[in-house]
Amino acid sequence: MAEAQKYLPGVPDDDDEIEAASFDPRLEQEAERIAEALVFASAQPVSEAYIESRLPRGADVRGIMLRLKALYATRGVNLVQVADHWAFRTAADLSFVVQTDEPEVRKLSRAALEVLSIIAYHQPVTRAEIEDIRGVQTSKGTLDVLMEAGWVRFRGRRRTPGRPVTFGTTRDFLDHFGLEELRDLPGIEELKGAGLLSGRVPSNLNIPVPTGDDDLAENEDPITQLDLEELGLLTPKGEEAD
Secondary structure: OHHHHHOOOOOOOHHHHHHHHHOOHHHHHHHHHHHHHHHHHOOOOEEHHHHHHHOOOOOOHHHHHHHHHHHHOOOOEEEEEEOOEEEEEEOHHHHHHOOOOOOOOOOOOHHHHHHHHHHHHHOOEEHHHHHHHHOOOOOHHHHHHHHHOOOEEEEEEEOOOOOOEEEEEOHHHHHHOOOOOHHHOOOHHHHHHOOOOOOOOOOOOOOOOOOOOOOOOOOEEEOOHHHHHHOOOEOOOOOEOO
């Protein structure tokens, strides 16, 4: 009887009731309020996975966040996407009126900017590959500055002799430069238009399009605890080094 009733017109089954509930406008509105509160209360970008874990079952997290993003698009604060995370940020055209007591970020040297650009566009990339692109040796201090700023991280180890460490950018890098993903990095025409490339650009200059993929490449191995100990990031007991 229950099986026959399942197919009777106008008689919803359990799945229909669950699906209908997930599209209840009241639940959707409540889910939006919860998502809004979660992002507002966090000092750091909040992952979609975390937001989903706090919302009613069946809520369309991406749809909710995109609707909130559109809602805040013309406000004094905007909801911005940083990879698969979300955060509230002051509208770009109003940043000049906002005063903070935070210490001014130290300006990067030209060498650090070059290294950061190479890592952003060519990641995953090794130190030797960075030096090959720049044509000069890269000091450890330059990489340390970028890692202390939280913009560069160890990705993995290349499956080549010596197993060199590979570098990549972080979510904080995207957040600081107002990028949703690596594919938002400017291309060669945009760089020319901004005056960052002179008119005497070599005809064979090629700016790669970043993949935006955090997954390890086919020729990369993940960083292990032993690797971190070798790099001086952990003590042999697995404790953080001072």
